[in-house]
Amino acid sequence: MTTTPKPASQVTPAAEGQSADEELRFVIPGDRRIEAANAITSRSMARRLPQLIGRALALGWQVDRAAVIALLVVQVLSGVLEAFGLMATTGVIKPLIASQQISREQVLEAAPSLAVLTGAIGLRALLGIAATSLSSRLAPRISREAELELLDAATQAELAAYDNPGYNDRWDAADRGVEVSRDLLTEVQYILAASASLIASACVLATVHAALLPLLILAALPKGLAGVRAARINYIASLATSKDRRLLGMLRWYMVDKQTADQVRSGTMAPFLLSKYRKAGARIDKTTDQATWRAARVSLVGGAAGGLAHAVVWVALALLVSAGQITVAALGTAFLALGRVSAGLDGIVGYGARLFRTGMYLDDWADFIDEAGGHRINRGPKKPTGPVVVRAENVTFQYPSADHPAVSNVSLEVRRGEVVALVGENGSGKTTLSKLLSALYLPDHGAITWDDIDTREVDAHAAWQQVAVVPQSYANWPLSARENITLGQPTHGGDATVLAAAHAAGADEVIDQLRSGLDTLLAKEWWGGQELSGGQWQRIALARAFHRPAGLLVLDEPTAALDPRAEHRIFTGLRRLAADRAVVLVTHRLTNVAIADRIVVLNKGHVIQDGTFDELLAQHDGLFRELWTLQNERPGRIPAPTASDETLSPDRHALS
Ligand SMILES: Nc1ncnc2c1ncn2[C@@H]1O[C@H](COP(=O)(O)OP(=O)(O)OP(=O)(O)O)[C@@H](O)[C@H]1O
Numbered sequence: 001m002t003t004t005p006k007p008a009s010q011v012t013p014a015a016e017g018q019s020a021d022e023e024l025r026f027v028i029p030g031d032r033r034i035e036a037a038n039a040i041t042s043r044s045m046a047r048r049l050p051q052l053i054g055r056a057l058a059l060g061w062q063v064d065r066a067a068v069i070a071l072l073v074v075q076v077l078s079g080v081l082e083a084f085g086l087m088a089t090t091g092v093i094k095p096l097i098a099s100q101q102i103s104r105e106q107v108l109e110a111a112p113s114l115a116v117l118t119g120a121i122g123l124r125a126l127l128g129i130a131a132t133s134l135s136s137r138l139a140p141r142i143s144r145e146a147e148l149e150l151l152d153a154a155t156q157a158e159l160a161a162y163d164n165p166g167y168n169d170r171w172d173a174a175d176r177g178v179e180v181s182r183d184l185l186t187e188v189q190y191i192l193a194a195s196a197s198l199i200a201s202a203c204v205l206a207t208v209h210a211a212l213l214p215l216l217i218l219a220a221l222p223k224g225l226a227g228v229r230a231a232r233i234n235y236i237a238s239l240a241t242s243k244d245r246r247l248l249g250m251l252r253w254y255m256v257d258k259q260t261a262d263q264v265r266s267g268t269m270a271p272f273l274l275s276k277y278r279k280a281g282a283r284i285d286k287t288t289d290q291a292t293w294r295a296a297r298v299s300l301v302g303g304a305a306g307g308l309a310h311a312v313v314w315v316a317l318a319l320l321v322s323a324g325q326i327t328v329a330a331l332g333t334a335f336l337a338l339g340r341v342s343a344g345l346d347g348i349v350g351y352g353a354r355l356f357r358t359g360m361y362l363d364d365w366a367d368f369i370d371e372a373g374g375h376r377i378n379r380g381p382k383k384p385t386g387p388v389v390v391r392a393e394n395v396t397f398q399y400p401s402a403d404h405p406a407v408s409n410v411s412l413e414v415r416r417g418e419v420v421a422l423v424g425e426n427g428s429g430k431t432t433l434s435k436l437l438s439a440l441y442l443p444d445h446g447a448i449t450w451d452d453i454d455t456r457e458v459d460a461h462a463a464w465q466q467v468a469v470v471p472q473s474y475a476n477w478p479l480s481a482r483e484n485i486t487l488g489q490p491t492h493g494g495d496a497t498v499l500a501a502a503h504a505a506g507a508d509e510v511i512d513q514l515r516s517g518l519d520t521l522l523a524k525e526w527w528g529g530q531e532l533s534g535g536q537w538q539r540i541a542l543a544r545a546f547h548r549p550a551g552l553l554v555l556d557e558p559t560a561a562l563d564p565r566a567e568h569r570i571f572t573g574l575r576r577l578a579a580d581r582a583v584v585l586v587t588h589r590l591t592n593v594a595i596a597d598r599i600v601v602l603n604k605g606h607v608i609q610d611g612t613f614d615e616l617l618a619q620h621d622g623l624f625r626e627l628w629t630l631q632n633e634r635p636g637r638i639p640a641p642t643a644s645d646e647t648l649s650p651d652r653h654a655l656s
Pocket of ligand 1: 399400401402424425426427428431432433
């Protein structure tokens with residue numbers, strides 16, 4: 001039986017035997033928060049809260065001890081005043097209800113208690129303001145301290161840390177921890193205030209009648225339990241939607257950022273991206289609605305049970321009054337105390353749930369600091385000078401997430417005064433090897449040595465001062481043109497040295513066009529800066545490397561964005577720069593490697609060829625020759641020259 005093939009537009013992926021496109025979603029490897037959230041119970045919250053309060057106070061202690069002490073004193077005082085106020089209530093009510101009509105004497109009798117009550121209320125209000133001010137003073141400081149600790153851990157970690165699966169995501173989560181750390185103390189402060197109020201009211205109730213306290217706990221329990229449950233439902237929902245919320249943020253960025261704005265338009269992508277946005281938004285709404293409904297049901301049941309339990313307390317109170325166990329005045333006090341206890345409990349549960357959530361994010365922060373701390377740069381004490389010989393000895397390096405080494409058993413040498421070019425197809429290991437040579441990575445096996453010193457034993461920061469790198473993707477620092485070249489490092493020779501480096505890189509022409517020369521801020525226009533083109537930025541990046549008094553110069557595709565004139569200038573000047581530097585050049589433009597003293601050809605992490613330009617070109621079955629031919633043989637182009645052709649390497653002959 002034959003079937004008519006479907007037009008391509010009607011072929012479903014399944015019919016084609018393909019899977020559907022992978023859905024874009026934010027993945028947090030090893031995310032344990034959902035699991036942890038499911039484990040939230042009233043008991044686990046009760047256990048965790050004191051730890052978190054302790055943690056907040058400890059962080060506060062680090063930044064401002066006096067403010068922490070003052071905050072605690074204020075809260076204790078506030079609680080004591082609350083108790084006094086409630087006790088005074090009995091003193092006020094008692095004389096006033098002694099008879100049908102209130103006499104002057106009765107008012108006078110109530111006056112001292114009234115004064116205490118008024119004073120307590122006023123003072124508590126003042127203490128409340130003091131507590132809020134203290135926590136407002138502490139909160140940003142705590143957050144900054146947390147951020148500084150995080151930045152310190154992140155910037156002091158080995159570069160290799162970034163290659164661990166999920167490192168960046170854990171950084172994001174930790175960053176969120178810093179964000180919420182600002183709320184930490186406010187939440188703790190509210191919990192302390194609610195606890196002080198609750199304890200004071202409970203003590204007063206206990207003095208009214210011993211039986212009231214257990215009754216109160218009974219009354220408070222249903223609402224408290226329902227509160228914890230509702231908080232858990234909301235927290236789980238917020239975690240479940242967090243990935244989609246991240247997705248929304250990312251889509252928003254892609255839709256409106258200047259970098260992508262032209263492509264969103266030319267690719268007519270806005271409706272497509274908006275539909276993705278709506279889809280993720282609808283998922284969030286669905287989860288949130290379900291959670292809101294469930295939390296409302298739980299709160300309703302809790303509220304009803306709490307109402308019943310309160311009725312039991314009121315019946316008990318009525319029985320106590322009728323049995324003469326407590327006075328009607330004390331009943332008034334009990335009434336107020338019950339209200340305070342209920343409010344206190346609400347505060348503890350509500351802010352407790354928020355503090356619990358903050359605590360989870362803080363765990364991410366603490367975990368990241370531990371993880372980055374585990375990668376802290378700590379190699380050795382030796383402080384190298386600019387290397388004369390940089391050597392790779394049987395070096396193997398594998399990225400943690402990869403299933404095969406990026407660089408495998410590589411040996412090579414580059415000496416001061418030499419240019420060594422690394423050549424090979426995409427993914428062959430050139431960039432990785434250049435990072436190993438410049439001591440940014442340490443090999444898994446074998447050794448990189450600088451003048452016979454293993455890079456594992458050198459002080460990394462001192463070593464990097466001897467390296468100048470132009471990476472494939474270089475930073476466009478939002479700094480002045482001068483700082484973009486000096487990178488804030490001390491310069492000998494002042495602007496003359498800066499301009500000399502700029503001249504060597506062709507960046508002098510860029511600087512000449514800037515509104516204030518070297519002083520011009522090179523940032524986005526909304527930061528008050530002047531913007532450069534891609535090639536102009538690359539010239540600045542080259543000037544940066546040429547300006548650095550480094551013994552090892554690593555250039556990774558240094559002219560990819562340059563026009564032919566600028567590129568020519570770089571390569572004609574490179575030999576002069578190499579006179580007192582060891583130069584490693586990574587490039588796909590094989591015409592440019594003609595200036596190198598030696599060319600090392602990599603394939604799947606292995607060195608497969610090593611020699612001069614002419615030697616490699618003469619190897620007819622070698623990869624270098626094949627790549628050279630492919631690069632030079634294009635339809636309509638002049639045929640590739642042969643190895644013996646004098647015009648083969650014009651730069652080489654011109655430069656040598
Ligand atoms: N951070 C990383 N984590 C995991 N694997 C990586 C990482 N960086 C590179 N790799 C892998 O290591 C191998 C070598 O990459 P490298 O960037 O060194 O190649 P390259 O020769 O410089 O490539 P290109 O010519 O495309 O710049 C590739 O297979 C690449 O997928």
